[in-house]
Amino acid sequence: MASEPDSSTIYLTEKEAERIRSTVLDNTKKRSGLTGHARNPREAKDAIGQATGAALMADMGSMTMGNAQESVPALAVGEPYPPCIISLSELQPMKLCDLRMETHHRGRQLRIKRASPVVTLSTRSWTMVQDDAGETERLEMVLHKIQHGKEVLEASSHFTIKEPYFTLTEEGEPTLRIDHPSDVISHPDADLQPPTQTPTPEQAEKRALAHKQKGNTALTKNNPALAHTHYTTSLAFATHLPTPDLARDLHRNRAHANLLLGQHDAAQRDALAALINPTAEDDVRSRELDAKCYFRAGAAAYALGRFGEAQGFFEKQLALMPGDKVAVANVARCEKREGALTAVTCDVRDERIRVAPVGLRRAVVERLMANPSLIGDVMGSYGDWDGGDGRDVHETGDGPVVDVFRAHDIISRNAFGVGGKDGQGGKGGGAGLWPRAALINHSCIPNSEREFIGDLMVVRATKNIAKGEEIVHRYDESGVYEARQGALMTTWGFECSCALCVVEKGEDPMVQEKRRTLTKEADLFLKSAGSSANKKMATTRARRLVKALDETYDEKKYRGLPRLAKRGVEQWLSSSTRI
Numbered sequence: 001m002a003s004e005p006d007s008s009t010i011y012l013t014e015k016e017a018e019r020i021r022s023t024v025l026d027n028t029k030k031r032s033g034l035t036g037h038a039r040n041p042r043e044a045k046d047a048i049g050q051a052t053g054a055a056l057m058a059d060m061g062s063m064t065m066g067n068a069q070e071s072v073p074a075l076a077v078g079e080p081y082p083p084c085i086i087s088l089s090e091l092q093p094m095k096l097c098d099l100r101m102e103t104h105h106r107g108r109q110l111r112i113k114r115a116s117p118v119v120t121l122s123t124r125s126w127t128m129v130q131d132d133a134g135e136t137e138r139l140e141m142v143l144h145k146i147q148h149g150k151e152v153l154e155a156s157s158h159f160t161i162k163e164p165y166f167t168l169t170e171e172g173e174p175t176l177r178i179d180h181p182s183d184v185i186s187h188p189d190a191d192l193q194p195p196t197q198t199p200t201p202e203q204a205e206k207r208a209l210a211h212k213q214k215g216n217t218a219l220t221k222n223n224p225a226l227a228h229t230h231y232t233t234s235l236a237f238a239t240h241l242p243t244p245d246l247a248r249d250l251h252r253n254r255a256h257a258n259l260l261l262g263q264h265d266a267a268q269r270d271a272l273a274a275l276i277n278p279t280a281e282d283d284v285r286s287r288e289l290d291a292k293c294y295f296r297a298g299a300a301a302y303a304l305g306r307f308g309e310a311q312g313f314f315e316k317q318l319a320l321m322p323g324d325k326v327a328v329a330n331v332a333r334c335e336k337r338e339g340a341l342t343a344v345t346c347d348v349r350d351e352r353i354r355v356a357p358v359g360l361r362r363a364v365v366e367r368l369m370a371n372p373s374l375i376g377d378v379m380g381s382y383g384d385w386d387g388g389d390g391r392d393v394h395e396t397g398d399g400p401v402v403d404v405f406r407a408h409d410i411i412s413r414n415a416f417g418v419g420g421k422d423g424q425g426g427k428g429g430g431a432g433l434w435p436r437a438a439l440i441n442h443s444c445i446p447n448s449e450r451e452f453i454g455d456l457m458v459v460r461a462t463k464n465i466a467k468g469e470e471i472v473h474r475y476d477e478s479g480v481y482e483a484r485q486g487a488l489m490t491t492w493g494f495e496c497s498c499a500l501c502v503v504e505k506g507e508d509p510m511v512q513e514k515r516r517t518l519t520k521e522a523d524l525f526l527k528s529a530g531s532s533a534n535k536k537m538a539t540t541r542a543r544r545l546v547k548a549l550d551e552t553y554d555e556k557k558y559r560g561l562p563r564l565a566k567r568g569v570e571q572w573l574s575s576s577t578r579i
């Protein structure tokens with residue numbers, strides 16, 4: 001399958017769709033037949049050699065292809081399962097030899113270390129891992145494999161997997177598989193471990209200062225993830241010092257690293273933990289430092305969309321540093337945005353093939369993991385998979401928890417294209433999730449319209465809306481009944497039964513066919529009309545098309561109802577004849 005450069009069009013033949021569907025469904029069947037079977041041990045040397053070769057090939061591939069993505073990856077959306085919602089301390093250890101095929105090892109944890117390079121592909125990454133008995137197994141992270149802008153499997157060499165899932169890859173090879181990013185805990189390398197025994201103040205100061213210095217260097221080298229790690233280790237030592245000054249410096253610096261990493265909750269927490277709150281008016285240095293903290297807390301709140309709170313912090317900053325207008329004006333938008341990775345997905349639940357904004361799913365989950373205060377807002381949205389027992393658990397003792405299957409379903413049913421009004425993504429514009437606007441239902445006879453100012457969605461009333469009346473907008477713009485219903489069913493999973501759809505559904509098939517043919521002609525006209533040299537001729541043709549389309553609508557049946565098929569050409573006419 002291929003995608004057109006700079007286009008949201010993906011060409012997928014029926015044969016290709018069938019191949020994807022049958023691969024995914026055959027694999028699902030094969031896996032279910034293996035449930036509970038013993039695992040076949042791997043030969044370590046071969047396994048590590050296989051991963052090393054594949055990593056080399058993947059690296060060479062990305063070097064020669066660069067970022068040009070000519071083919072679209074396929075992704076199976078498997079049977080949903082909830083993330084682990086139990087803290088590590090309550091899970092029983094297990095070994096690789098205890099693994100059973102096609103099993104979620106509930107109540108267990110598996111400690112492993114990486115034994116090969118990581119093979120990084122666009123929608124998943126894998127590597128070979130070993131436990132302390134020297135057994136080797138394959139480990140795969142699907143889609144949500146990046147944290148702090150780095151591949152999780154590459155960022156460390158020791159991990160614990162919570163409630164490991166042992167299954168088959170899409171190619172049928174046994175693997176440990178991680179879907180939910182909270183199901184893997186990375187352990188820092190030895191020199192970044194917090195102290196195991198209480199250090200003397202001298203030892204604590206020496207280690208804390210050394211890590212602070214490394215953190216500062218990492219920040220100047222544009223590596224906030226490494227800076228964050230060093231500041232965190234430094235803080236673990238600084239808490240053993242008799243005065244809080246160094247710990248405050250570290251919180252202030254880590255707030256900066258957190259902002260750069262898009263971890264706004266943590267940035268705000270750090271910025272406020274660093275406050276000195278000087279009482280003396282002439283303590284200029286402390287006032288400057290606190291102003292910096294309020295600026296960072298404000299920038300974090302702003303990025304979280306809490307504008308009132310952000311304003312409060314900026315006002316406090318100004319009170320400490322009167323006249324520093326630049327600080328307010330320079331509110332940094334620290335949010336990292338991800339490219340619009342699209343994949344062809346096959347969902348085993350309804351066997352449908354969809355083109356899904358999986359880059360958006362990855363960006364949303366990354367943002368939620370980094371800012372747990374947002375999890376409730378997003379996870380409260382409508383989605384087919386309700387998350388089972390873990391639905392309302394957003395955090396365990398080990399950190400935030402995001403159910404990626406629920407996130408997937410929520411995005412499938414609630415995402416809209418930025419810049420487009422078709423809900424499928426404007427041309428090259430990507431897609432986004434607006435939790436509040438996602439509450440709005442669809443109608444083909446809407447009373448509002450969505451528009452975009454950058455990535456800000458504006459829902460504008462298109463007619464007077466009475467108090468208590470439901471606000472509705474159009475998810476799909478197609479003027480052809482079957483095309484519109486097809487998109488509503490595939491993307492949003494419902495059949496529209498508004499007054500217009502009721503009439504169109506009962507329409508004479510001959511009339512429907514005529515309208516379809518004319519709509520195709522209108523679409524072709526709209527594609528070429530902009531470049532037409534003869535405007536007069538184009539206008540005449542547009543008028544003729546509007547008239548012909550109008551004649552397919554029975555005056556009585558369509559009284560008070562929109563005639564969607566002619567909208568596009570009518571809009572062209574009104575804009576082309578506007579002075």
Ligand SMILES: C[S@@+](CC[C@H](N)C(=O)[O-])C[C@H]1O[C@@H](n2cnc3c(N)ncnc32)[C@H](O)[C@@H]1O
Pocket residue numbers: 381382413414437438439440441442443491492493494495496497
């Ligand atoms: C963006 S959400 C809309 C808000 C959602 N109804 C809620 O309760 O949060 C989209 C989902 O709402 C439902 N929906 C929206 N418009 C609908 C309509 N006209 N008829 C039936 N279901 C509709 C579908 O389940 C769809 O997948």
